[in-house]
Amino acid sequence: MGTLYVVPTPIGNLEDITLRALRVLKEAVLIAAEDTRTTRVLLDHYGIITPLTSYHEHNKLTKLDAIFEALATGDVALVSDAGTPGISDPGYELIGAAIRRGARVEPLPGANALLPALVGSGLPTDSFIYLGFLPRKPKALLELLTDLADEPRTLVAYDSPNRLTDTLAAIQQALGDRPVCVARELSKKFEEFRRGTASEVLVHFQQTPPRGEITLVIGGKPAEAREIWDETKVRTALYLRLDAGEPLSRAARAIAGMSGWERRAVYALGAEYKGGGRR
16 A cells, blocks of 8 residues: 655645645645645646545545545645645544554645744744634624634644634624734735734734635733633643543643743642542
């Protein structure tokens, strides 16, 4: 059985593809593409003639047999419209099926919109949460943001230009006037990073309606605005993580970030718990 290669493709500029990715696309017996028309543009640009088949949300179940028949004879490359397959697209289901069938899965590093938006935002990058595509319905969006109101980590999401101003207004309502960055049309001709508070960025896009692909980065709750947890709350959250098998160092770091406690103090409670001194 061949290898299923997970191949990132450019999100705009066709030069943003690795030499290894080009080689894999040339040598594969089949390329499974989210949209064959989009992928054909890339292949034609680099003179690649590997056969294409579509694999997307609406045919993912009917295409599995054909893809695994090809995989039995050689390597298959999985690509999405743009960026890294498996991130907010049905590629993860094909990857999971390949793993269950014992096939080798080899993901290649490469282009995506999430990380360039994050590092270009100017907001903290040491820890962040990826939210995927934000809910379309206003009520669901407001509920999601409200649930994240006490989250100290940076938030990253994809959004539609048609809903962006509504999203920025919802951020103000649920989170306050947080710092945000709208990364638009990354790697393309009209790339833009619009940084500021949610209200400032909202005013800009009310005056200049946004177009193109949108990645939204939202600052976490400031430390001075966070509730400091009492010891009972810290212990409860920490013990749940430890009982679920999470390593103490990772659990202590996460709880410290949410609770306002020093990591060493949280770690000490966890060490006591694991050592048998449970309360």
